[in-house]
Amino acid sequence: MTLIINNLKKTFDKHKAVDGISLTINEGEMFGMLGANGAGKTTSFRMILGLLDPTEGDVRWKGERITYKRTKLVGYLPEERGLFPKLTVKDQLVYLTKLKGMNKQSIIKEMRLWLDRFGVPEYENKVIEELSKGNQQKIQFIAAVLHKPELLILDEPFSGLDPVNADMLKNAVKDLQERGTTIVFSSHQMSNVEELCEDLIMLKKGKAVLQGNLRTIKRSYDMKNISIKADYDLAFLEDVKGVLKIEQKKDGADVKVENEKAAETIFSCLASKGFVRKFELEEPSLHDIFIDKAGGAAHE
Amino acid sequence: MNNFWTTFTHTAGRRLKSKTFIITTSIMALFIISLINLNTILEAFSGDGAEDEPAVAVVDQTSEEGQFAEMLKTLAAEGSFEYIHYSGDVEQALSDAENDDFTYVLELTGTLDALQAEFYGEGTDFRTGQEVQQDVQRTKETLATSALDLNEQELALIFNPVSFNEKPLSGTGEVQTxxxxxxxxxxxxxxxxxxxxxxxxxxxxxxxxxxxxxxxxxxxxxxxxxxxxxxxxxxxxxxxxxxxxxxxxxxxxxxxxxxxxxxxxxxxxxxxxxxxxxxxxxxxxxxxxxxxxxxxxxxxxxxxxxxxxxxxxxxxxxxxxxxxxxxxxxxxxxxxxxxxxxxxxxxxxxxxxxxxxxxxxxxxxxxxxxxxxxxxxxxxxxxxxxxxxxxxxxxxxxxxxxxxxxxxxxxxxxxxx
Structure with a gap:
């Protein structure tokens, strides 16, 4: 057990930004924190980092609080991207990583490895404002990991990246995990979370609405999707009890149902109606669960 | 403490190395150097350096028969003006001044005890008038004392300055002079x-x-x-x-x-x-x-x-x-x-x-x-x-x-x- 968050609460005036989150993240784990905007992800991150004091509860990394004395153990990529626009990549990384207690030579050595890895060694002496947004994001990612932190917190690491760069960053994150780094990250893109995380927490208005292992969550989730292919109009299914949503297609429909019982009802309805080419019961996607639990669309 | 130094050196270094800082500081330094050397620079631009003193034509119509103008010439030899004893009348002097023969015209009339001076000139600033007035006053005093035939002691009696000292009320106090x-x-x-x-x-x-x-x-x-x-x-x-x-x-x-x-x-x-x-x-x-x-x-x-x-x-x-x-x-x-x-x-x-x-x-x-x-x-x-x-x-x-x-x-x- 490395990162333990215990009944964490943060109240601003009467607004409860984070309302009693508890979780445990194992060493070397990649953990996803999901939630719509304003759900309390960034506030939680800030409390983990010690930037904000919790109103109640506490956060411990290997049994101790994260204070400025232990800041070199932690790497952070904030949601709001930002670097010194007028400084070169090198000066920038040297300054930011020196604050983590690393010396200049090691910083430059490590920086070159990362720049090579991201295929941009020529950026070393370029001024940040001359780089594209995607490349700035790479540099900021490097700033978060250069000092080889034990705990890495990534707030929306892949937003705003093209698929090629997003993949590059994703691979880097996976490598870091393999090397033993504990990673906590938030994302609006559910596919990324499904791809990278084993465990997750989903927040809504500061509270955990869902928490645990991703596979278990999906399997035990009542809501299911049914993919149907049939030659006749399936609009009548809308009136079947337990149907949440129906999306008609040329040769059938995708139906979202409350639980397996509703699926059984639909199956017998169809059997009496006529021939069915395909009837497949699927586990819900994280996207569906997110919309169901976190409420509203996952907007950027 | 380490992070304090990192921030401190980063902040100071960025400022000191920035072009804006170097340029503005250099410009200000140059400005100060030039300001202190303003006189030398102005002299360098105004020609040969030893600029001609402006000439003043003195039309002496006093009872002293030209003695005043002569005295003014010698007395003020070290001053900022070159006094010329002009023999014609004021109108002639003024027209000559217009022809740039000289810059100013000074007309003196009356007697030693009721001396009148008229000073003619274009674009005079108040200091020019003051200086000329001082020169005339000094000349008058010299002529008057020599007319009275005073000896050096008597002269000293009149002209020696008063020794004026300021003292505090108590022994330890201070007074600003x-x-x-x-x-x-x-x-x-x-x-x-x-x-x-x-x-x-x-x-x-x-x-x-x-x-x-x-x-x-x-x-x-x-x-x-x-x-x-x-x-x-x-x-x-x-x-x-x-x-x-x-x-x-x-x-x-x-x-x-x-x-x-x-x-x-x-x-x-x-x-x-x-x-x-x-x-x-x-x-x-x-x-x-x-x-x-x-x-x-x-x-x-x-x-x-x-x-x-x-x-x-x-x-x-x-x-x-x-x-x-x-x-x-x-x-x-x-x-x-x-x-x-x-x-x-x-x-x-x-x-x-x-x-x-x-x-x-x-x-x-x-x-x-x-x-x-x-x-x-x-x-x-x-x-x-x-x-x-x-x-x-x-x-x-x-x-x-x-x-x-x-x-x-x-x-x-x-x-x-």
Whole structure:
């Protein structure tokens, strides 16, 4: 057990930004924190980092609080991207990583490895404002990991990246995990979370609405999707009890149902109606669960 | 401590290496050197250097039969004018002057006891008239004394100056003579202005630096590694160092300028005019004032989200500095006024007003100690409060509002456990 968050609460005036989150993240784990905007992800991150004091509860990394004395153990990529626009990549990384207690030579050595890895060694002496947004994001990612932190917190690491760069960053994150780094990250893109995380927490208005292992969550989730292919109009299914949503297609429909019982009802309805080419019961996607639990669309 | 040095060297280094800093400092240094050498430069541009003295045609119609004009010629040989004894009448002289034969015409009429002088000339400034009048007066006195046939002793009786000394009422008191008063006046004036300039320019620099880091959003990354209070102090000290370098370069430029001009301007100032204790006080108040204003400036910078809002946010601070400056200008003429005395206890006014009181009047040592202690305590307190607000402020984004901002920042930085 490395990162333990215990009944964490943060109240601003009467607004409860984070309302009693508890979780445990194992060493070397990649953990996803999901939630719509304003759900309390960034506030939680800030409390983990010690930037904000919790109103109640506490956060411990290997049994101790994260204070400025232990800041070199932690790497952070904030949601709001930002670097010194007028400084070169090198000066920038040297300054930011020196604050983590690393010396200049090691910083430059490590920086070159990362720049090579991201295929941009020529950026070393370029001024940040001359780089594209995607490349700035790479540099900021490097700033978060250069000092080889034990705990890495990534707030929306892949937003705003093209698929090629997003993949590059994703691979880097996976490598870091393999090397033993504990990673906590938030994302609006559910596919990324499904791809990278084993465990997750989903927040809504500061509270955990869902928490645990991703596979278990999906399997035990009542809501299911049914993919149907049939030659006749399936609009009548809308009136079947337990149907949440129906999306008609040329040769059938995708139906979202409350639980397996509703699926059984639909199956017998169809059997009496006529021939069915395909009837497949699927586990819900994280996207569906997110919309169901976190409420509203996952907007950027 | 390590992070303090990293922030300090980063802030100072960035400033000192920036082109803007190097260029503006060089321009200011050049300006100072040229200002000190203004005379030499002007002479170099106005031709051969030994410029012709303007000629004055003297039309002597006094009862002394031309003696006056001759005497004027010899007496004023060392002066700024070349007097010519003109034999024609005024009209002729005036028309010759129009032909540029000479610049001015001086017509003298009457007798020695009722001498009248008319001075003709284009574009004369008041000093020209005064100088000519002095020359005429001196000539008249010489002629009069020789007409009275006075000996040297009798002359000395009339012309020897009075020896006038000012003494304090008690043996230990001090009196400012007119001369020392003027010297201290200008020195205090200059240093009060320097304090004002330093506080305003460096204060703005601090606030802009903080706001720029906030608006570029790099701040959150920085404060996740370094305590905001350490970072704030590192910044204030770093910019202070850049300011100190700037000031030193300008002082060196002034020395270089005076060395080039060949005048003993500075030796003179250092041996006669400047009171060393005043210089020490000035340095002390510049540093303490910098911390008082710098802490507030950093706090204000942390309250805004964009660099463009800095000017708006820092206005109250600039107003305070301006009020202190203008009150000081008044105080220079009334350093013992009650309200100057009272205001000198207010930390934002202390650097200028206490310095002024020390320079211009007599402040008891205990009062200097009390007010300075107050200033030091306030500087510490202001920085502690500013750091609290700074800590919350750097994580805060949105439209700038002074009152709401401070409230919100305090909430964010609240110590809860």
């Amino acid at each position: 007119a001369e020392t008063h003027m010297q201290t006046y200008w020195m205090v004036y200059g240093l009060v202005f320097v304090i004002y300039l330093i506080v305003v320019t460096l204060g703005t620099m601090i606030a802009t630096e903080v706001a720029t880091e906030k608006s570029s959003r790099v701040m959150e990354l920085i404060v996740s590694s370094v305590n905001p209070v350490t970072q704030m102090l590192g910044k204030i000290m770093g910019i202070g160092l850049a300011g100190l370098v700037n000031l030193s370069v300008l002082v060196l430029a002034a020395f270089a300028g005076s060395y080039l001009s060949g005048e003993d301007f500075f030796t003179n100032i250092f041996t006669e005019v400047i009171d060393y204790s005043l210089i020490i006080y000035a340095l002390l108040f510049i540093i303490l004032g910098y911390f008082v204003y710098g802490g507030v400036a950093a706090m204000l910078g942390a309250l805004v989200s964009r660099a463009e809002e800095v000017n708006q946010a820092i206005q109250p601070l600039i107003f305070l500095a301006m009020i202190a400056f203008f009150v000081s200008l008044y105080g220079l003429n009334a350093p013992d006024a009650i309200f100057i005395r009272v205001l000198s206890y207010v930390p934002f006014f202390t650097p200028q007003l206490l310095f002024l009181r020390i320079g211009m009047g007599t402040v008891p040592v205990w009062e200097i100690a009390v007010i300075s202690a107050l200033l030091i305590i306030s500087a510490v307190l202001i920085n502690i409060i500013a750091a609290r607000i700074y800590k919350g402020g750097v994580l805060m984004y949105g439209k700038f509002s002074f009152k709401k901002g401070i409230k919100q920042a305090l909430k964010l930085s609240k110590k809860e456990s």
